[in-house]
Amino acid sequence: xxxxxxxxxxxxxxxxxxxxxxxxxxxxxxxxxxxxxxxxxxxxxxxxxxxxxxxxxxxxxxxxxxxxxxxxxxxxxxxxxxxxxxxxxxxxxxxxxxxxxxxxxxxxxxxxxxxxxxxxxxxxxxxxxxxxxxxxxxxxxxxxxxxxxxxxxxxxxxxxxxxxxxxxxxxxxxxxxxxxxxxxxxxxxxxxxxxxxxxxxxxxxxxxxxxxxxxxxxxxxxxxxxxxxxxxxxxxxxxxxxxxxxxxxxxxxxxxxxxxxxxxxxxxxxxxxxxxxxxxxxxxxxxxxxxxxxxxxxxxxxxxxxxxxxxxxxxxxxxxxxxxxxxxxxxxxxxxxxxxxxxxxxxxxxxxxxxxxxxxxxxxxxxxxxxxxxxxxxxxxxxxxxxxxxxxxxxxxxxxxxxxxxxxxxxxxxxxxxxxxxxxxxxxxxxxxxxxxxxxxxxxxxxxxxxxxxxxxxxxxxxxxxxxxxxxxxxxxxxxxxxxxxxxxxxxxxxxxxxxxxxxxxxxxxxxxxxxxxxxxxxxxxxxxxxxxxxxxxxxxxxxxxxxxxxxxxx
Amino acid sequence: xxxxxxxxxxxxxxxxxxxxxxxxxxxxxxxxxxxxxxxxxxxxxxxxxxxxxxxxxxxxxxxxxxxxxxxxxxxxxxxxxxxxxxxxxxxxxxxxxxxxxxxxxxxxxxxxxxxxxxxxxxxxxxxxxxxxxxxxxxxxxxxxxxxxxxxxxxxxxxxxxxxxxxxxxxxxxxxxxxxxxxxxxxxxxxxxxxxxxxxxxxxxxxxxxxxxxxxxxxxxxxxxxxxxxxxxxxxxxxxxxxxxxxxxxxxxxxxxxxxxxxxxxxxxxxxxxxxxxxxxxxxxxxxxxxxxxxxxxxxxxxxxxxx
Numbered sequence: 017x018x019x020x021x022x023x024x025x026x027x028x029x030x031x032x033x034x035x036x037x038x039x040x041x042x043x044x045x046x047x048x049x050x051x052x053x054x055x056x057x058x059x060x061x062x063x064x065x066x067x068x069x070x071x072x073x074x075x076x077x078x079x080x081x082x083x084x085x086x087x088x089x090x091x092x093x094x095x096x097x098x099x100x101x102x103x104x105x106x107x108x109x110x111x112x113x114x115x116x117x118x119x120x121x122x123x124x125x126x127x128x129x130x131x132x133x134x135x136x137x138x139x140x141x142x143x144x145x146x147x148x149x150x151x152x153x154x155x156x157x158x159x160x161x162x163x164x165x166x167x168x169x170x171x172x173x174x175x176x177x178x179x180x181x182x183x184x185x186x187x188x189x190x191x192x193x194x195x196x197x198x199x200x201x202x203x204x205x206x207x208x209x210x211x212x213x214x215x216x217x218x219x220x221x222x223x224x225x226x227x228x229x230x231x232x233x234x235x236x237x238x239x240x241x242x243x244x245x246x247x248x249x250x251x252x253x254x255x256x257x258x259x260x261x262x263x264x265x266x267x268x269x270x271x272x273x274x275x276x277x278x279x280x281x282x283x284x285x286x287x288x289x290x291x292x293x294x295x296x297x298x299x300x301x302x303x304x305x306x307x308x309x310x311x312x313x314x315x316x317x318x319x320x321x322x323x324x325x326x327x328x329x330x331x332x333x334x335x336x337x338x339x340x341x342x343x344x345x346x347x348x349x350x351x352x353x354x355x356x357x358x359x360x361x362x363x364x365x366x367x368x369x370x371x372x373x374x375x376x377x378x379x380x381x382x383x384x385x386x387x388x389x390x391x392x393x394x395x396x397x398x399x400x401x402x403x404x405x406x407x408x409x410x411x412x413x414x415x416x417x418x419x420x421x422x423x424x425x426x427x428x429x430x431x432x433x434x435x436x437x438x439x440x441x442x443x444x445x446x447x448x449x450x451x452x453x454x455x456x457x458x459x460x461x462x463x464x465x466x467x468x469x470x471x472x473x474x475x476x477x478x479x480x481x482x483x484x485x486x487x488x489x490x491x492x493x494x495x496x497x498x499x500x501x502x503x504x505x506x507x508x509x510x511x512x513x514x515x516x517x518x519x520x521x522x523x524x525x526x527x528x529x530x531x532x533x534x535x536x537x538x539x540x541x542x543x544x545x546x547x548x549x550x551x552x553x554x555x556x557x558x559x560x561x562x563x564x565x566x567x568x569x570x571x
Numbered sequence: 572x573x574x575x576x577x578x579x580x581x582x583x584x585x586x587x588x589x590x591x592x593x594x595x596x597x598x599x600x601x602x603x604x605x606x607x608x609x610x611x612x613x614x615x616x617x618x619x620x621x622x623x624x625x626x627x628x629x630x631x632x633x634x635x636x637x638x639x640x641x642x643x644x645x646x647x648x649x650x651x652x653x654x655x656x657x658x659x660x661x662x663x664x665x666x667x668x669x670x671x672x673x674x675x676x677x678x679x680x681x682x683x684x685x686x687x688x689x690x691x692x693x694x695x696x697x698x699x700x701x702x703x704x705x706x707x708x709x710x711x712x713x714x715x716x717x718x719x720x721x722x723x724x725x726x727x728x729x730x731x732x733x734x735x736x737x738x739x740x741x742x743x744x745x746x747x748x749x750x751x752x753x754x755x756x757x758x759x760x761x762x763x764x765x766x767x768x769x770x771x772x773x774x775x776x777x778x779x780x781x782x783x784x785x786x787x788x789x790x791x792x793x794x795x796x797x798x799x800x801x802x803x804x805x806x807x808x809x810x811x812x813x814x815x816x817x818x819x820x821x822x823x824x825x826x827x828x829x830x831x832x833x834x835x836x837x838x839x840x841x842x843x844x845x846x847x848x849x850x851x852x853x854x855x856x857x858x859x860x861x862x863x864x865x866x867x868x869x870x871x872x873x874x875x876x877x878x
Binding site: 441 | 601602603604607608609610611613614615616617618619620621622624625626650652653654655656661664665720723724727728731735736737738822823824825826827831832835838840
């Protein structure tokens with residue numbers, strides 16, 4: 017009865033609102049009701065000869081297009097349009113030459129990297145790129161005045177420490193041998209240096225343009241890339257157009273790329289359904305996901321691709337009772353991961369280890385901990401907690417994370433652990449988790465580690481190594497094992513790839529035995545786009561670049 | 572008048588100073604590290620420390636505040652981490668959009684609310700009067716976020732009458748202005764009605780009727796004119812109210828206003844941008860309230876600006 021009344025009231029409300037709106041349209045000069053919206057320059061249904069304009073919409077504005085400064089998943093693919101690095105990736109995770117004409121010559125001990133550059137590559141201002149530009153770009157990232165978040169990747173270059181400390185006016189390990197040859201000398205062996213040279217931070221920028229715009233270079237980017245920057249209206253739109261002089265034949269295929277910003281995902285989905293945009297930059301809203309995935313009309317407008325990420329519960333190894341490995345193992349057996357995947361609407365796959373499946377070093381033979389609450393309870397009893405205990409978990413306040421944490425709460429209640437959930441916004445959560453001894457458990461959902469580059473070391477040093485178990489660090493398990501640290505030091509210099517990956521498999525196996533995380537699931541991208549967009553799944557969601565605009569095309 | 576203005580300006584400065592202290596303190600007592608937020612999760616701890624130093628975040632609090640105020644007095648509100656541009660530039664470039672939306676919303680309130688109120692007063696206790704009451708209730712009880720999405724879905728997506736958000740011509744403005752303004756239509760109608768009912772019972776109206784003027788001339792030329800003053804006050808008070816009220820509308824309609832900028836700043840823990848949007852918005856509110864007071868005195872000679 018109450019329900020019917022409420023519904024009746026709802027109709028009444030709607031009718032009332034409607035009448036006012038119609039009155040407004042008819043009775044005043046606010047807007048001719050019949051006028052068709054001028055903004056709908058529908059890219060679909062254009063004649064083949066027409067200009068190919070690709071439009072994507074994001075919720076948040078981009079911060080910058082300066083490759084030395086930008087460090088998130090919205091500006092990285094946009095930077096990739098304007099700039100190139102010496103190296104790049106193929107469709108998967110293999111390094112290929114880009115501005116370099118071949119892969120670098122590496123000394124047997126992996127400390128000296130020599131790159132030979134392509135001849136005749138031009139910046140969009142017409143000047144030819146030389147090795148001096150490469151030296152300038154890397155030095156600029158290291159320069160504290162640039163405030164580059166990526167400086168840490170290049171601190172292993174000889175002389176970088178002195179340069180950053182102001183003791184030297186250049187980095188001694190960067191040498192320009194001739195206009196097309198540059199040599200990097202490292203202070204210790206590092207086989208991942210090639211990956212670091214494929215990061216956005218190592219994209220090559222022209223000195224004269226950086227000096228011309230100063231701190232505002234990020235809003236006036238000039239590089240060698242497949243697209244030229246045209247305009248940026250803050251809070252509204254960024255426009256890029258095809259670089260006709262791009263050094264790679266056949267790309268890009270699109271004439272223009274428009275990035276709309278400030279569009280809520282709900283509205284972006286409507287724009288996509290209406291054909292006003294060609295792709296959603298943000299994930300599909302959870303409320304619409306089930307409908308979209310089950311609707312046959314959407315089948316050729318959805319692309320799925322795995323994300324190189326692991327979403328996990330970090331167990332603080334320095335907080336009681338998690339100092340006891342048996343308690344940590346019990347947690348690993350108590351979590352029902354399948355239910356988490358259900359809560360995510362199928363957006364992900366269950367994880368049983370720290371490295372995600374696409375990451376070199378992933379161990380397909382490793383079985384992980386089984387879901388076994390009975391065994392978990394037994395382990396707790398052995399550790400001296402037959403009746404369980406109370407503890408807390410930090411959890412991001414963004415849907416669906418709190419729901420997932422409540423699922424953990426149920427799981428842990430089964431083995432007698434009373435879980436208190438603290439939902440926090442990201443800044444507070446990060447600060448909390450990076451404070452020693454403060455948070456027993458952290459759910460990384462919404463903040464999870466996504467690879468910088470496809471090398472297992474990227475999942476060790478920054479999140480599980482001793483160097484990151486410091487205040488403000490990202491090692492939320494506060495785990496530091498000197499024995500593993502020594503093994504990692506050795507592994508990072510191994511040039512025999514198979515032996516090296518084996519060494520990492522052992523390190524990550526040891527980390528799982530020590531149960532420092534509960535790896536819960538590996539992420540997945542579900543991208544919504546127009547039916548007329550042509551591209552491989554890895555062009556929509558590349559493991560390194562997210563979107564590869566230069567590969568996409570419109571029918 | 573001049574004395575009045577000087578006094579108001581001085582008291583406004585105190586208000587702005589208070590707001591800057593409170594915002595500054597609130598932000599700095601949050602356990603968030605702005606340098607880490609700027610650098611992102613993957614930056615090494617040493618890199619974050621260097622960035623913190625570059626940003627001056629390792630200075631004592633009073634020193635940071637002093638530098639902030641000294642620069643703010645020259646119109647420099649610092650550099651936004653999240654947008655990588657000067658805060659003043661970012662906020663000022665968004666203000667025109669917010670003002671456009673606010674004035675359009677007030678326009679909607681007046682254009683729909685006044686006639687409805689007049690009709691309700693003239694045909695007191697009729698169905699029109701009832702409709703005005705129902706609309707007032709509906710207006711205040713429908714959340715703008717819901718209303719906005721509903722309008723977008725119905726009028727833009729299904730019927731294709733308007734664009735799906737964004738800015739451009741007049742057609743882009745209609746739905747956001749309705750969403751922001753409809754809530755107030757009922758209020759204006761109620762206010763106009765009660766003010767007009769009072770005026771219609773006054774002696775000068777009886778005199779006008781006795782002169783043999785037509786009923787509509789009496790209502791529109793004599794009564795409405797006298798009933799207008801509370802409406803002007805209400806419209807004036809709407810400006811500061813809408814500065815907060817249009818935030819949600821800006822979010823739904825991809826409207827590049829200052830409200831959405833503030834929300835983005837808060838979500839990104841972008842301290843200079845939060846400070847800048849709050850302080851500059853406060854400046855707008857304070858300035859508009861002075862203008863309204865002066866306008867009222869101008870419209871109604873009975874009001875004096877006391878120094």
